[in-house]
Amino acid sequence: MIPVDAFDLKMLTALQEDGRLTNQQLADTVGLSASQCSRRRMRLEEENVISGYHADLSSDALGFNVIAFIQVQLATHSPDNAKKFRTLVQRVDEVQEAYSLTGDADYVLKAVLRDLKGLSDLVNNVLMPHQSVAHVRSSIVLDRLKETSKLPLKSALA
Amino acid sequence: MIPVDAFDLKMLTALQEDGRLTNQQLADTVGLSASQCSRRRMRLEEENVISGYHADLSSDALGFNVIAFIQVQLATHSPDNAKKFRTLVQRVDEVQEAYSLTGDADYVLKAVLRDLKGLSDLVNNVLMPHQSVAHVRSSIVLDRLKETSKLPLKSALA
Protein backbone atom coordinates (compact mmCIF):
# COMPACT_ATOMS: atom_id res chain seq x y z
CA MET A 1 0.00 0.00 0.00
CA ILE A 2 0.99 3.59 -0.51
CA PRO A 3 3.27 5.05 2.14
CA VAL A 4 1.39 7.58 4.26
CA ASP A 5 2.99 8.88 7.44
CA ALA A 6 1.70 11.06 10.23
CA PHE A 7 2.48 14.26 8.34
CA ASP A 8 0.54 13.02 5.33
CA LEU A 9 -2.40 12.13 7.51
CA LYS A 10 -2.47 15.58 9.04
CA MET A 11 -2.31 17.12 5.60
CA LEU A 12 -5.08 14.89 4.28
CA THR A 13 -7.25 15.65 7.26
CA ALA A 14 -6.74 19.36 6.78
CA LEU A 15 -7.29 19.20 3.03
CA GLN A 16 -10.50 17.25 3.19
CA GLU A 17 -11.71 19.95 5.56
CA ASP A 18 -10.55 22.80 3.33
CA GLY A 19 -9.35 21.94 -0.14
CA ARG A 20 -8.00 25.39 -0.91
CA LEU A 21 -5.54 25.53 1.96
CA THR A 22 -2.34 27.26 1.06
CA ASN A 23 0.88 25.31 1.39
CA GLN A 24 1.85 27.85 4.01
CA GLN A 25 -1.36 27.29 6.00
CA LEU A 26 -0.82 23.58 5.63
CA ALA A 27 2.73 24.03 6.85
CA ASP A 28 1.52 25.89 9.92
CA THR A 29 -1.01 23.24 10.87
CA VAL A 30 1.16 20.16 10.32
CA GLY A 31 4.52 21.55 11.37
CA LEU A 32 6.54 21.46 8.17
CA SER A 33 7.78 24.05 5.73
CA ALA A 34 5.62 25.18 2.87
CA SER A 35 7.95 23.72 0.29
CA GLN A 36 7.74 20.34 1.92
CA CYS A 37 3.97 20.51 1.97
CA SER A 38 4.01 21.37 -1.70
CA ARG A 39 6.17 18.35 -2.48
CA ARG A 40 4.13 15.97 -0.33
CA ARG A 41 0.89 17.22 -1.72
CA MET A 42 2.12 16.66 -5.24
CA ARG A 43 3.16 13.16 -4.29
CA LEU A 44 -0.24 12.39 -2.78
CA GLU A 45 -1.94 13.68 -5.90
CA GLU A 46 0.41 11.68 -8.08
CA GLU A 47 -0.30 8.50 -6.12
CA ASN A 48 -4.01 9.23 -6.36
CA VAL A 49 -4.42 9.30 -2.60
CA ILE A 50 -5.87 12.72 -3.29
CA SER A 51 -8.08 11.99 -6.26
CA GLY A 52 -9.26 15.55 -6.80
CA TYR A 53 -10.56 18.79 -5.39
CA HIS A 54 -14.15 19.90 -5.59
CA ALA A 55 -16.21 22.90 -4.69
CA ASP A 56 -19.12 21.89 -2.47
CA LEU A 57 -22.25 23.65 -3.64
CA SER A 58 -25.34 24.30 -1.55
CA SER A 59 -28.20 22.26 -2.95
CA ASP A 60 -30.61 24.46 -1.02
CA ALA A 61 -29.24 27.70 -2.41
CA LEU A 62 -29.41 26.32 -5.93
CA GLY A 63 -32.94 25.01 -5.63
CA PHE A 64 -32.41 21.29 -5.41
CA ASN A 65 -35.11 20.57 -2.91
CA VAL A 66 -35.57 16.84 -3.27
CA ILE A 67 -33.19 14.04 -2.46
CA ALA A 68 -34.35 10.50 -2.99
CA PHE A 69 -33.09 6.99 -2.55
CA ILE A 70 -34.26 4.70 -5.30
CA GLN A 71 -34.17 0.94 -5.08
CA VAL A 72 -33.96 -0.72 -8.46
CA GLN A 73 -34.43 -4.35 -9.41
CA LEU A 74 -33.15 -5.43 -12.79
CA ALA A 75 -35.17 -7.37 -15.32
CA THR A 76 -32.55 -10.07 -15.48
CA HIS A 77 -29.23 -10.59 -13.77
CA SER A 78 -27.32 -11.09 -17.00
CA PRO A 79 -23.96 -9.32 -17.32
CA ASP A 80 -25.27 -7.62 -20.41
CA ASN A 81 -28.20 -6.18 -18.54
CA ALA A 82 -26.02 -5.06 -15.66
CA LYS A 83 -23.77 -3.24 -18.08
CA LYS A 84 -26.69 -1.46 -19.71
CA PHE A 85 -27.89 -0.31 -16.33
CA ARG A 86 -24.43 0.85 -15.35
CA THR A 87 -24.20 2.96 -18.48
CA LEU A 88 -27.61 4.45 -17.82
CA VAL A 89 -26.65 5.45 -14.32
CA GLN A 90 -23.43 7.09 -15.48
CA ARG A 91 -25.29 9.12 -18.04
CA VAL A 92 -27.94 10.55 -15.73
CA ASP A 93 -26.57 13.54 -13.83
CA GLU A 94 -29.35 13.53 -11.27
CA VAL A 95 -28.00 10.24 -9.93
CA GLN A 96 -25.14 11.11 -7.61
CA GLU A 97 -24.48 7.68 -6.16
CA ALA A 98 -25.24 4.15 -7.23
CA TYR A 99 -24.42 0.95 -5.40
CA SER A 100 -25.23 -2.69 -5.48
CA LEU A 101 -25.93 -4.03 -2.03
CA THR A 102 -26.21 -7.25 -0.14
CA GLY A 103 -29.82 -7.97 0.62
CA ASP A 104 -33.10 -7.50 -1.18
CA ALA A 105 -32.87 -4.84 -3.85
CA ASP A 106 -30.33 -5.11 -6.64
CA TYR A 107 -29.24 -1.48 -6.66
CA VAL A 108 -29.68 1.66 -4.62
CA LEU A 109 -29.39 5.08 -6.21
CA LYS A 110 -29.20 8.45 -4.56
CA ALA A 111 -30.64 11.20 -6.74
CA VAL A 112 -30.79 14.99 -6.39
CA LEU A 113 -33.71 16.75 -7.95
CA ARG A 114 -35.27 20.15 -8.25
CA ASP A 115 -38.72 19.04 -7.09
CA LEU A 116 -41.04 16.06 -6.93
CA LYS A 117 -41.80 16.42 -10.59
CA GLY A 118 -38.11 15.90 -11.23
CA LEU A 119 -38.25 12.69 -9.25
CA SER A 120 -41.32 11.58 -11.08
CA ASP A 121 -39.63 12.28 -14.40
CA LEU A 122 -36.56 10.34 -13.41
CA VAL A 123 -38.50 7.34 -12.18
CA ASN A 124 -41.22 7.20 -14.83
CA ASN A 125 -39.46 8.58 -17.90
CA VAL A 126 -35.88 7.46 -17.42
CA LEU A 127 -35.61 4.45 -15.15
CA MET A 128 -38.84 2.57 -15.65
CA PRO A 129 -38.83 2.63 -19.46
CA HIS A 130 -35.25 1.40 -19.61
CA GLN A 131 -35.03 -2.15 -20.84
CA SER A 132 -32.70 -3.26 -18.05
CA VAL A 133 -35.06 -2.19 -15.26
CA ALA A 134 -37.85 -4.33 -13.83
CA HIS A 135 -38.95 -2.64 -10.63
CA VAL A 136 -38.37 0.71 -8.92
CA ARG A 137 -39.19 1.89 -5.43
CA SER A 138 -38.27 5.36 -4.24
CA SER A 139 -37.99 6.91 -0.79
CA ILE A 140 -37.79 10.65 -0.32
CA VAL A 141 -35.39 12.20 2.14
CA LEU A 142 -37.28 14.03 4.87
CA ASP A 143 -34.30 15.28 6.84
CA ARG A 144 -30.56 15.40 6.32
CA LEU A 145 -28.88 14.73 9.63
CA LYS A 146 -25.40 14.56 8.16
CA GLU A 147 -23.84 14.80 4.74
CA THR A 148 -20.11 14.71 4.31
CA SER A 149 -17.58 12.87 2.22
CA LYS A 150 -14.79 12.99 4.76
CA LEU A 151 -13.04 9.74 5.56
CA PRO A 152 -12.45 8.90 9.24
CA LEU A 153 -8.69 9.23 8.96
CA LYS A 154 -8.00 9.09 12.66
CA SER A 155 -7.68 5.31 12.41
CA ALA A 156 -5.49 5.25 9.28
CA LEU A 157 -1.82 4.37 9.32
CA ALA A 158 -1.16 2.38 6.19
CA MET B 1 -33.42 33.26 -4.16
CA ILE B 2 -29.82 34.11 -4.77
CA PRO B 3 -29.05 35.64 -8.17
CA VAL B 4 -27.07 33.21 -10.30
CA ASP B 5 -26.55 33.98 -13.96
CA ALA B 6 -25.06 31.99 -16.82
CA PHE B 7 -21.51 33.01 -15.91
CA ASP B 8 -22.02 31.87 -12.35
CA LEU B 9 -23.38 28.55 -13.53
CA LYS B 10 -20.38 27.98 -15.74
CA MET B 11 -18.08 28.82 -12.88
CA LEU B 12 -19.91 26.54 -10.47
CA THR B 13 -19.87 23.72 -12.97
CA ALA B 14 -16.14 24.12 -13.48
CA LEU B 15 -15.44 24.44 -9.77
CA GLN B 16 -17.35 21.39 -8.73
CA GLU B 17 -15.27 19.54 -11.31
CA ASP B 18 -11.97 21.03 -10.13
CA GLY B 19 -12.01 23.00 -6.93
CA ARG B 20 -8.49 24.33 -7.32
CA LEU B 21 -9.05 26.08 -10.60
CA THR B 22 -7.20 29.32 -10.85
CA ASN B 23 -9.18 32.46 -11.46
CA GLN B 24 -7.37 32.74 -14.75
CA GLN B 25 -8.27 29.19 -15.76
CA LEU B 26 -11.81 29.97 -14.73
CA ALA B 27 -11.65 33.14 -16.78
CA ASP B 28 -10.57 31.18 -19.84
CA THR B 29 -13.35 28.63 -19.55
CA VAL B 30 -16.22 31.03 -18.83
CA GLY B 31 -15.12 34.01 -20.93
CA LEU B 32 -14.50 36.67 -18.32
CA SER B 33 -11.43 38.31 -16.88
CA ALA B 34 -9.63 36.79 -13.93
CA SER B 35 -10.46 39.72 -11.70
CA GLN B 36 -14.13 39.34 -12.42
CA CYS B 37 -13.96 35.62 -11.65
CA SER B 38 -12.29 36.43 -8.38
CA ARG B 39 -15.05 38.85 -7.45
CA ARG B 40 -17.86 36.52 -8.48
CA ARG B 41 -16.28 33.60 -6.71
CA MET B 42 -16.01 35.62 -3.53
CA ARG B 43 -19.64 36.60 -3.85
CA LEU B 44 -20.72 32.98 -4.34
CA GLU B 45 -18.73 31.97 -1.29
CA GLU B 46 -20.15 34.85 0.70
CA GLU B 47 -23.71 33.87 -0.26
CA ASN B 48 -22.92 30.27 0.66
CA VAL B 49 -23.74 29.02 -2.83
CA ILE B 50 -20.25 27.59 -2.63
CA SER B 51 -20.22 26.15 0.86
CA GLY B 52 -16.65 24.95 0.81
CA TYR B 53 -13.82 23.21 -0.96
CA HIS B 54 -12.69 19.70 -0.18
CA ALA B 55 -9.97 17.33 -1.24
CA ASP B 56 -11.45 14.07 -2.41
CA LEU B 57 -9.47 11.19 -0.98
CA SER B 58 -9.31 7.69 -2.35
CA SER B 59 -10.95 5.34 0.12
CA ASP B 60 -9.26 2.44 -1.63
CA ALA B 61 -5.78 3.91 -1.41
CA LEU B 62 -6.31 4.65 2.28
CA GLY B 63 -7.62 1.20 3.15
CA PHE B 64 -11.31 1.87 3.66
CA ASN B 65 -12.60 -1.30 2.12
CA VAL B 66 -16.12 -1.47 3.44
CA ILE B 67 -19.04 0.81 2.76
CA ALA B 68 -22.36 -0.01 4.36
CA PHE B 69 -25.88 1.31 4.47
CA ILE B 70 -27.42 0.93 7.87
CA GLN B 71 -31.14 1.17 8.52
CA VAL B 72 -31.95 2.26 12.04
CA GLN B 73 -35.23 2.21 13.90
CA LEU B 74 -35.48 4.31 17.03
CA ALA B 75 -36.74 3.03 20.36
CA THR B 76 -39.33 5.78 20.50
CA HIS B 77 -40.25 8.63 18.23
CA SER B 78 -39.97 11.27 20.92
CA PRO B 79 -38.19 14.50 20.00
CA ASP B 80 -35.80 13.87 22.84
CA ASN B 81 -34.84 10.50 21.43
CA ALA B 82 -34.44 11.87 17.93
CA LYS B 83 -32.12 14.54 19.24
CA LYS B 84 -29.98 11.98 21.07
CA PHE B 85 -29.68 9.96 17.90
CA ARG B 86 -28.80 13.04 15.89
CA THR B 87 -26.01 13.87 18.28
CA LEU B 88 -24.70 10.32 18.15
CA VAL B 89 -24.59 10.38 14.39
CA GLN B 90 -22.73 13.70 14.31
CA ARG B 91 -20.14 12.38 16.70
CA VAL B 92 -19.29 9.18 14.84
CA ASP B 93 -16.86 9.91 12.01
CA GLU B 94 -17.46 6.61 10.27
CA VAL B 95 -20.97 7.78 9.45
CA GLN B 96 -20.69 9.98 6.38
CA GLU B 97 -24.36 10.47 5.65
CA ALA B 98 -27.54 10.16 7.67
CA TYR B 99 -31.09 10.72 6.48
CA SER B 100 -34.60 10.14 7.60
CA LEU B 101 -36.73 8.74 4.83
CA THR B 102 -40.32 8.22 3.89
CA GLY B 103 -41.19 4.57 4.19
CA ASP B 104 -40.30 1.77 6.56
CA ALA B 105 -37.06 2.46 8.41
CA ASP B 106 -36.65 5.58 10.50
CA TYR B 107 -33.13 6.45 9.39
CA VAL B 108 -30.57 5.39 6.85
CA LEU B 109 -26.88 5.85 7.47
CA LYS B 110 -23.99 5.48 5.08
CA ALA B 111 -20.81 4.42 6.84
CA VAL B 112 -17.21 4.00 5.67
CA LEU B 113 -15.11 1.42 7.43
CA ARG B 114 -11.74 -0.19 7.29
CA ASP B 115 -13.07 -3.75 7.28
CA LEU B 116 -15.99 -5.88 8.38
CA LYS B 117 -14.76 -5.80 11.93
CA GLY B 118 -15.13 -2.04 11.75
CA LEU B 119 -18.72 -2.45 10.68
CA SER B 120 -19.34 -4.97 13.41
CA ASP B 121 -17.87 -2.58 15.97
CA LEU B 122 -20.00 0.27 14.75
CA VAL B 123 -23.22 -1.73 14.77
CA ASN B 124 -22.70 -3.74 17.94
CA ASN B 125 -20.64 -1.38 20.10
CA VAL B 126 -21.84 2.03 19.04
CA LEU B 127 -25.30 1.93 17.52
CA MET B 128 -27.00 -1.01 19.22
CA PRO B 129 -26.02 -0.10 22.79
CA HIS B 130 -27.20 3.48 22.36
CA GLN B 131 -30.36 4.17 24.30
CA SER B 132 -32.10 5.84 21.37
CA VAL B 133 -31.74 2.84 19.06
CA ALA B 134 -34.14 -0.08 18.88
CA HIS B 135 -33.27 -1.98 15.73
CA VAL B 136 -30.43 -2.00 13.21
CA ARG B 137 -30.12 -3.67 9.82
CA SER B 138 -27.03 -3.24 7.68
CA SER B 139 -26.36 -3.84 4.00
CA ILE B 140 -22.83 -3.97 2.63
CA VAL B 141 -21.92 -2.29 -0.62
CA LEU B 142 -20.80 -4.86 -3.17
CA ASP B 143 -20.06 -2.50 -6.03
CA ARG B 144 -19.83 1.24 -6.47
CA LEU B 145 -21.29 2.15 -9.84
CA LYS B 146 -21.11 5.87 -9.25
CA GLU B 147 -20.07 8.17 -6.46
CA THR B 148 -20.05 11.90 -6.92
CA SER B 149 -21.35 14.95 -5.12
CA LYS B 150 -21.85 17.07 -8.20
CA LEU B 151 -25.20 18.76 -8.62
CA PRO B 152 -26.90 18.53 -12.02
CA LEU B 153 -26.52 22.22 -12.75
CA LYS B 154 -27.55 22.02 -16.37
CA SER B 155 -31.16 22.63 -15.34
CA ALA B 156 -30.50 25.50 -12.95
CA LEU B 157 -31.36 29.09 -13.64
CA ALA B 158 -32.63 30.54 -10.37
Next chain:
DNA sequence: CCGAATTTGCATGCACCTTGCGTCGCAAAC
Protein backbone atom coordinates in the same frame (compact mmCIF):
# COMPACT_ATOMS: atom_id res chain seq x y z
C1' DC C 1 30.71 4.36 12.87
C1' DC C 2 30.50 5.77 8.21
C1' DG C 3 28.49 6.61 3.76
C1' DA C 4 24.38 6.74 0.81
C1' DA C 5 19.88 7.96 0.30
C1' DT C 6 16.10 10.49 1.81
C1' DT C 7 13.97 14.43 3.87
C1' DT C 8 14.03 18.96 5.29
C1' DG C 9 14.34 24.33 5.34
C1' DC C 10 15.70 28.27 2.77
C1' DA C 11 16.10 31.28 -1.28
C1' DT C 12 14.50 32.66 -5.73
C1' DG C 13 12.14 33.40 -10.00
C1' DC C 14 7.62 32.96 -11.75
C1' DA C 15 2.60 32.74 -11.65
C1' DC C 16 -1.34 34.10 -9.50
C1' DC C 17 -4.60 36.82 -6.66
C1' DT C 18 -6.86 40.97 -5.24
C1' DT C 19 -7.91 45.66 -5.21
C1' DG C 20 -8.19 50.39 -7.16
C1' DC C 21 -9.47 52.82 -11.09
C1' DG C 22 -11.48 54.27 -15.37
C1' DT C 23 -14.89 52.78 -18.86
C1' DC C 24 -19.06 51.02 -20.58
C1' DG C 25 -24.03 50.01 -20.86
C1' DC C 26 -28.48 50.02 -19.12
C1' DA C 27 -32.51 51.92 -16.77
C1' DA C 28 -34.98 55.33 -14.27
C1' DA C 29 -35.87 60.14 -13.67
C1' DC C 30 -36.25 64.44 -15.46
Next chain:
DNA sequence: GTTTGCGACGCAAGGTGCATGCAAATTCGG
Protein backbone atom coordinates in the same frame (compact mmCIF):
# COMPACT_ATOMS: atom_id res chain seq x y z
C1' DG D 1 -33.88 62.98 -25.51
C1' DT D 2 -30.74 63.78 -22.00
C1' DT D 3 -28.93 63.03 -17.68
C1' DT D 4 -27.70 60.60 -13.76
C1' DG D 5 -26.90 56.70 -10.95
C1' DC D 6 -25.60 51.97 -10.61
C1' DG D 7 -23.65 47.75 -11.57
C1' DA D 8 -20.40 45.01 -14.16
C1' DC D 9 -16.38 44.94 -16.79
C1' DG D 10 -11.11 44.82 -18.04
C1' DC D 11 -6.59 46.51 -16.99
C1' DA D 12 -2.62 47.30 -14.13
C1' DA D 13 0.05 47.05 -9.98
C1' DG D 14 1.43 45.51 -5.53
C1' DG D 15 1.40 41.74 -2.65
C1' DT D 16 1.12 36.67 -1.98
C1' DG D 17 1.77 31.95 -2.93
C1' DC D 18 4.04 28.18 -5.56
C1' DA D 19 7.68 25.10 -7.21
C1' DT D 20 12.36 24.05 -7.88
C1' DG D 21 17.53 24.15 -6.89
C1' DC D 22 20.60 23.62 -3.24
C1' DA D 23 22.89 22.63 1.00
C1' DA D 24 22.28 21.00 5.70
C1' DA D 25 20.25 17.53 8.58
C1' DT D 26 18.50 13.03 9.41
C1' DT D 27 17.81 8.23 8.80
C1' DC D 28 19.21 3.65 7.75
C1' DG D 29 21.95 -0.33 6.49
C1' DG D 30 26.27 -2.46 6.60
